[in-house]
Amino acid sequence: MGLAKIILRKLYRRRIIGGKHTAVEHLTKGLPKHVAGAAKNVVKELIKEGFILSKPTSYGLQVSLNPEKIDEVSKIIEG
Numbered sequence: 001m002g003l004a005k006i007i008l009r010k011l012y013r014r015r016i017i018g019g020k021h022t023a024v025e026h027l028t029k030g031l032p033k034h035v036a037g038a039a040k041n042v043v044k045e046l047i048k049e050g051f052i053l054s055k056p057t058s059y060g061l062q063v064s065l066n067p068e069k070i071d072e073v074s075k076i077i078e079g
Contacts (some may be wrong), residue, residue, distance in 0.1 A: 003035070003042040007053065009077045011065045021055050021062035 001013040007027050016022050022042055028036040041064065051069050055062040065073060 004046060005076060006031070006043060007039065007046065008065070008073050010065070011052070012070075012073055012077055013078050016063075017065045017070065018053075018067040019064070021064045024061050024063055027061070 010027055011017070011022070014022070024040060024048070027043060028039045031039055043052065047054050047063070050066055051073060052063050053066050
């Protein structure tokens with residue numbers, strides 16, 4: 001759960017929750033190039049699990065944390 005924890009922590013730390021969105025590419029910044037593809041797959045899994053909300057736009061996929069799962073996200077980040 002290493003990459004998932006990094007991605008969730010990045011969204012949580014930047015307070016990208018609910019109506020505030022960011023591009024998926026921004027979540028992979030700072031990661032090694034060979035891990036970026038895997039990180040995008042982890043984002044897709046987190047969307048399926050309901051931790052991340054997706055918002056398709058004309059300029060790409062935007063994501064944010066699901067406000068209903070903030071307690072679970074904070075437990076994952078801390079533990």
